[in-house]
Amino acid sequence: MEPANQQSPSVRPRRVALSSGNGSGSGSGSGSGRKNGSDNVKVWFVDVSVNGQRLKTLARVERHSDGTFLLPTTTWAEARLAPPQKSRVLGDGSPAFALNDVTRANWNLNAKTQSLEINVPAKAFVPSTLGDRGMLAEPPPRPPPGILLNYDAAVSQVQNAAQPTGGVALEAVLFNGFGSFVTSGLVRYDGHANEAYRLDSFWRYDFPHRMAAVVVGDTVGASGGWSRPARYAGVRFGRDFSMRPGFVTAPQLSLAGEATLPSTVDVLVDNARRYSQPVQPGPFDLTNVPMTSGAGEVNLVVRDLLGRETVVTQSYYQSPRLLAPGLSDYSFEAGWLRRGYGVSDSYDKDPFGAITWRQGLNPNLTGEVRLELQPDRQATGIDLNGLLGHWAAARLAVATSSQKIPGGGTETGQMMQFGLERSAAGKGISLQYERASRDFSPFGEALLTSAHTADVLGQRPRETLFLGVGGTLQGKLSGGLNYVQRLRWSGETVEAVGASLSWSAWQRARFHLSLNKRLDNDREWRAAFSVHIPLGNGVSSSARVERNSEGTTTSTVTAQRNPPAGPGLGWNIEASQHDSSQARAGLQYNTSNAELSADASTRRGGDWALRLGGRGSVGWLAGVPFASRPVGQGSFAVVEVGGVPGVPVKRSNQVVAYTNADGKAFIPRLVPWLNNQIEIDPIDLPLNVEVHETTKPVTPYPRSGALVKFDLRRTRQALLTLVQPDGEAVPAGARVRLLPDGPEFLTGRRGKVWLTDLSSARQQIQVRWNGSHGCLLILDVPESKDGSPGLLGPLTCTSPKP
Numbered sequence: 001m002e003p004a005n006q007q008s009p010s011v012r013p014r015r016v017a018l019s020s021g022n023g024s025g026s027g028s029g030s031g032s033g034r035k036n037g038s039d040n041v042k043v044w045f046v047d048v049s050v051n052g053q054r055l056k057t058l059a060r061v062e063r064h065s066d067g068t069f070l071l072p073t074t075t076w077a078e079a080r081l082a083p084p085q086k087s088r089v090l091g092d093g094s095p096a097f098a099l100n101d102v103t104r105a106n107w108n109l110n111a112k113t114q115s116l117e118i119n120v121p122a123k124a125f126v127p128s129t130l131g132d133r134g135m136l137a138e139p140p141p142r143p144p145p146g147i148l149l150n151y152d153a154a155v156s157q158v159q160n161a162a163q164p165t166g167g168v169a170l171e172a173v174l175f176n177g178f179g180s181f182v183t184s185g186l187v188r189y190d191g192h193a194n195e196a197y198r199l200d201s202f203w204r205y206d207f208p209h210r211m212a213a214v215v216v217g218d219t220v221g222a223s224g225g226w227s228r229p230a231r232y233a234g235v236r237f238g239r240d241f242s243m244r245p246g247f248v249t250a251p252q253l254s255l256a257g258e259a260t261l262p263s264t265v266d267v268l269v270d271n272a273r274r275y276s277q278p279v280q281p282g283p284f285d286l287t288n289v290p291m292t293s294g295a296g297e298v299n300l301v302v303r304d305l306l307g308r309e310t311v312v313t314q315s316y317y318q319s320p321r322l323l324a325p326g327l328s329d330y331s332f333e334a335g336w337l338r339r340g341y342g343v344s345d346s347y348d349k350d351p352f353g354a355i356t357w358r359q360g361l362n363p364n365l366t367g368e369v370r371l372e373l374q375p376d377r378q379a380t381g382i383d384l385n386g387l388l389g390h391w392a393a394a395r396l397a398v399a400t401s402s403q404k405i406p407g408g409g410t411e412t413g414q415m416m417q418f419g420l421e422r423s424a425a426g427k428g429i430s431l432q433y434e435r436a437s438r439d440f441s442p443f444g445e446a447l448l449t450s451a452h453t454a455d456v457l458g459q460r461p462r463e464t465l466f467l468g469v470g471g472t473l474q475g476k477l478s479g480g481l482n483y484v485q486r487l488r489w490s491g492e493t494v495e496a497v498g499a500s501l502s503w504s505a506w507q508r509a510r511f512h513l514s515l516n517k518r519l520d521n522d523r524e525w526r527a528a529f530s531v532h533i534p535l536g537n538g539v540s541s542s543a544r545v546e547r548n549s550e551g552t553t554t555s556t557v558t559a560q561r562n563p564p565a566g567p568g569l570g571w572n573i574e575a576s577q578h579d580s581s582q583a584r585a586g587l588q589y590n591t592s593n594a595e596l597s598a599d600a601s602t603r604r605g606g607d608w609a610l611r612l613g614g615r616g617s618v619g620w621l622a623g624v625p626f627a628s629r630p631v632g633q634g635s636f637a638v639v640e641v642g643g644v645p646g647v648p649v650k651r652s653n654q655v656v657a658y659t660n661a662d663g664k665a666f667i668p669r670l671v672p673w674l675n676n677q678i679e680i681d682p683i684d685l686p687l688n689v690e691v692h693e694t695t696k697p698v699t700p701y702p703r704s705g706a707l708v709k710f711d712l713r714r715t716r717q718a719l720l721t722l723v724q725p726d727g728e729a730v731p732a733g734a735r736v737r738l739l740p741d742g743p744e745f746l747t748g749r750r751g752k753v754w755l756t757d758l759s760s761a762r763q764q765i766q767v768r769w770n771g772s773h774g775c776l777l778i779l780d781v782p783e784s785k786d787g788s789p790g791l792l793g794p795l796t797c798t799s800p801k802p
Contacts (some may be wrong), residue, residue, distance in 0.1 A: 012471035028053075040065040041091055044109065045118045050079040051260050051281060054607040061116060062090055063110075070096040079118075080126045080280055125282020139208035140673075140699035142177035146621035149173070152634055154279045154613040159606075163191035173619075175704040179205035186342065198345055206701060208673075211243045218338070222331035224356045224370040226389030226397040226417055227381030230444035233347055234335015236354075239328070243673050251324045251363040251507040253298060253316050259284070261304040268299040291318045294423030295390060319393035319421070321385040323360030327775065331356045339445055351373045351466050354443075358383075370399075372443055377403040379443065381415070385450060395419035413440030426478075434464040438489045458490030495519040509533045523550040534679040538562055538570075554578050563590045566656075592657075621705040626666040635670040637702030639678060642712030644689055650679045663712075672702040680710060688717050690756070716758040718781050721793030722751040722767060730797060734769035739776075751794070767797055 035770070041065045048055045059075040070699050073095045078726030084101035099105050099118065107118045150173075155166035167188040174181045183201040187194065202217025214237045222238060227623065234605035241247055257265070259281050267289055268277035274290045279302070289298060300312040323329060333354040336347040351374075358368040368383040388394055397417040405411050409621040415436035422429050432632025438457060445456065463485070470480025479501040486494040500514040510532045517525040530544040541559040556576040563570030570588040586599035594616035602608045610796050617631040621638045641647045643663035648655045657665040679695040691712050700706040722730040736753050737744045747753040747769075755765075758781050768774035777790045 021607070042586050043091065043109070044114065044116070046109065046114045048079070048116045048118065049077055050081070050118045051120065053261065053281070054077060059116070059486060060090060060092070062096075065767075067100070073094050080282060081120065081124055084281075113769075120260075122260045122282055125280070127282055128280055128284035140701070140706075143175055143620055143701055143704040145176040146619060147172075147174055148619040148631060148636075148703065148705070150617045152615045152629060152630070154611060156609060158609045161191065163192050165189060173703045175701070179203055180701070180703050197342055199342060203375075206240070206243065211239055211241055211247070212237065213240045213243075215381070221333045222356045223356060224358075224381075225368050225385075225395070225540045226370065226381045226399045226415065227370055227379070228445045231338040231341050232333070232335040233338060234333065234351070236331065236333045236335075237485055238331030238333075240347075241329075245671075245674050248288070248290075249324060249327060249329070250318055250322050251360065253291055253314070253318075255286040255289060255298065255300045255312065255314065256300050257284055257286070258282065259304060259310055260304055263302050265306040266301040266302065266303070270296045271299075291316060292317050293320055294428065295392075296424070302509070308415045315390045317387050317390045317393065319385065319387065321393060321395065322364075322387070323358060323368045325360045325362050329358040329362045354651070361603050363497045363656055372401075377401065377441055379441070383417075392420060392422040394421075399440075401439075401740050403439075411439035411441070413437040417441045420636070425471075426471075429469045430466070430467040432464070434461070436461055436463075438462070458488065458492075460489050462487045470500075478502050504532075514738050538564070547645045560644060563588050563595075563719075566654075582692045590629060592629070594599045595629050602797070619705075620668050622664070622707045624660075624662075624664045624666060628666060628668040631668060631703075632674070633702050634668075635672045635702060635704060635706065637670055637678060637698055637700065637706045637708050638665040638721070639665045639667055639711045640707070641665075641680065641716075642710065644685070644712050644714070647680055647712075648684045650677065650681070653679075670698065670700050672700055675699050678708050686714075688714050690715055715756050716781055716790075717754070717756045718758060718790040720753050720755055720779070720795065722747060722753065723794045723796050725796060730767065733771050734767055734774075737766045737768075739764040739766055 004694060020137075033686075035750065042476075044061050045063055047059055048057075048061075050057045055075065055078050057075065057078055060072060060686045061072045064070070068088070070090055072090060073083070073087075078098050078716075081102070084097050086098070086101060088096045088098055090096045099107055102120055102124050105118065105120045105124065105265065109116050116456050150171040151168060153166070153168035155164050157164040165188075167186065169184070169186050171182065171184040176467070181203045184199040184235050186197045186199060188197075189195075189541040200218040202215050202219055204213055206213045215236070218231070219236050220229050221230050221467055241249055255267070259279055262280055263279050263281075263539050265275075265277055265279050265284070265286065266273055267286065269289070269291055275286075277711075286300065287385075287751065291298070295315070295317045298314050298316060300314070302310040316786045334351065336349075336351055337757055339346045339348070353373045354371065356368065356370045357365060360366050365384065365386040365697075368385075370379075370381055370383075372379040377400035378760045379399060381397060383397040385393065385395045385396070395418065399415045400412065401415075402410055402412045413436065415434070417434045419433070420431045434616060438460065440460070442460065444748070445460075461801075464487075465485045466482070467484075468480065468482040470478070470482075472478045480499070482498045484496055496516060496518050498514065498516040500512065502510065502512045504510055512532075513528070515525070515527045526548045528544060528546040530542060532540065534540045534544040538559045539559070541557075543558075544556045545553065546555075547553045554577050556574065556578070558572065561570050564621035567590050572584075572586045574584040576582060576584075576657060582602055584599065584601040584602055586597065588595065588597045590596075594614055597611075597613040597615075598606065599611040599613075615630045616628060618625075618627045619631075620626070621636075624638045624642070626636075639649050639657070641649075641659050641661070641663045645659050645663055647659040647663070647665070649657045649659065649665045649667060651667055651670070657667055667678060675697045676699070677695055678698055682691055684693060687752070689712055691710060693710060696708050696710065698708050700705045721734075724730060729749075730747055731751075732747055732749055734747040734751075734753075735744055735756070738757065738759075743757060745753050758779070763779045763781060765777050765779060766774065767777065777795055777797065779792060779795075781792070
């Protein structure tokens with residue numbers, strides 16, 4: 001058999017067709033391959049290139065007498081070619097596919113260079129999917145037991161008042177792995193007597209993997225599209241998308257493209273690059289393309305290795321009212337409605353139940369249904385939100401209610417809402433319309449009684465119309481117009497129109513002009529002009545002039561400096577022509593433990609008033625009591641560093657605390673549900689302290705704390721100098737082992753070696769070098785009080801060889 005790359009000098013090379021059908025190919029050399037068996041199968045071992053990209057692995061290829069050209073499946077997979085439906089077998093028994101089965105495939109076999117060049121269209125490759133599929137992350141661990149008390153206190157003194165007035169708002173939180181219990185209240189002193197009110201008391205348990213939560217106690221229900229929220233005491237189970245920051249609930253755009261060579265895909269949204277990623281040859285789908293609300297345009301730019309670009313352009317319209325297909329938002333509620341929140345503590349005697357369910361039906365339509373059930377009232381309705389092509393978003397809601405009336409009988413009413421919105425290129429327009437019959441009873445309305453039925457019915461809304469348009473007019477100039485009309489069944493009418501202009505000048509100065517005019521019987525108007533000028537270093541100033549239909553002109557000038565994010569001082573001053581306050585000044589001082597404020601003001605006639613305030617949080621977690629600036633609905637952490645005091649602890653690359661004598665530190669102002677990075681710098685640690693991890697991620701729950709432990713430990717260390725009997729240093733690279741089974745260390749220059757993990761008593765070591773040299777030594781390592789290592793030696797290696 002003649003080798004494939006060998007030919008007679010007298011024979012001129014010719015091109016030989018190797019395949020037929022869907023593919024075509026050619027080979028050079030009269031000896032085109034090694035024959036295998038009686039089937040006239042020719043075999044080559046070649047380097048394979050696909051669309052100019054050389055594969056790493058040498059491939060066995062075969063050409064059969066019927067023109068079929070086979071490649072092993074391993075080569076097929078390395079090239080990322082989509083496998084045909086029919087599989088074949090090579091002569092050595094390994095599986096293969098035929099190039100003839102690939103549509104529009106061409107190949108060229110060069111017997112001299114033992115190479116195979118294949119050219120296929122992009123559709124011949126395995127498709128790729130790019131982009132975030134929106135998979136849920138692992139839920140964070142439950143918090144350890146802890147206590148948190150948020151407070152906001154203030155006391156005021158007015159001239160000529162016999163007694164000061166004051167109050168404090170309190171919120172206590174008990175949390176652990178079974179959720180959090182929260183209770184809040186308000187205590188006020190009016191100069192004569194104290195008053196105390198309970199605000200909310202509830203228990204909450206979160207299900208992060210489902211983005212849902214259950215609340216038992218005082219809470220606020222969902223309103224749905226056409227109803228309204230109401231405070232009640234009972235139970236609620238519903239969605240909470242805030243548990244996954246960055247989770248996009250709206251439908252996302254998907255783009256498709258293809259590449260014949262390894263390429264880079266860039267996504268430009270409104271000419272701003274939002275995404276860039278390499279892509280392998282073949283068709284690809286780009287899912288969850290980031291978009292902005294309103295109308296826009298997406299450009300998909302595919303750039304291959306040769307610099308050739310392919311651009312795909314697609315228009316879109318995105319509305320935050322829509323849900324992605326298959327995504328649902330829901331709320332199940334039951335309990336008793338509350339009345340007089342913050343003033344009295346009363347509940348309806350009859351319970352209620354409500355269900356709200358929103359569902360993304362397709363990328364252009366989201367539907368919602370809501371059902372409200374009470375012994376004397378029932379209501380149901382639907383809400384549809386959809387897109388009008390790539391032009392605008394529309395909304396339509398209809399609802400009906402039925403309620404028993406005093407004296408017997410039932411009233412039944414209907415309500416309809418319609419909305420149309422368009423936003424594009426920095427401009428927008430919005431139209432909202434609502435109409436309800438007199439007998440439509442809103443959720444949470446006061447119960448009808450014979451004594452005040454007419455008053456309640458008269459206050460019900462009859463018709464509401466809002467029309468607004470605004471956006472960028474030219475350059476840095478923006479403005480808007482709006483019109484609103486509201487009618488009640490009592491005949492009360494509110495009709496008003498407003499206009500505004502805003503522009504920037506002088507670097508960062510901002511000007512604003514507004515005019516509001518009542519068109520109903522009131523006929524009053526109000527105009528205002530203001531300017532805001534940042535002065536640098538956190539200092540800004542502003543001025544405002546306002547005039548109304550009564551001919552009154554009020555001017556106000558202010559200057560302020562906001563307090564820093566950490567400890568520091570902020571201030572503000574104000575001068576005004578307003579009767580209630582002609583001059584005012586205030587200070588706010590932030591410490592690590594609280595926020596303190598003081599304000600003073602004077603009024604016309606020389607009257608003055610003073611106010612002092614303080615806000616913060618105190619609590620306990622993992623045996624650590626703490627006092628900090630307000631935690632509120634945020635989160636915090638207690639860091640343990642193995643009992644090492646004075647260690648700086650960082651959050652977002654900034655030092656926020658130092659460990660106490662027990663090696664613990666309190667870290668405030670963590671963001672719930674986000675991956676907060678807590679870190680320590682090993683440079684700041686004593687030399688006798690070892691740390692295995694310097695950064696710990698923590699994802700806390702709201703109104704709770706997390707325990708972060710760093711594995712730090714103290715070790716006894718020493719710098720040892722070893723010499724030989726002749727006074728020469730032990731050669732570099734000698735092995736020093738701690739006995740009986742400790743770690744091994746290598747000596748450096750001048751016989752020096754750094755030893756760690758030494759025993760607290762006498763430490764025996766073994767020294768070896770050059771195979772046959774060595775000794776045994778016993779070290780007495782002194783204890784270091786400041787963490788510095790012990791200095792030992794020089795010690796002579798004279799003991800018997802180990």
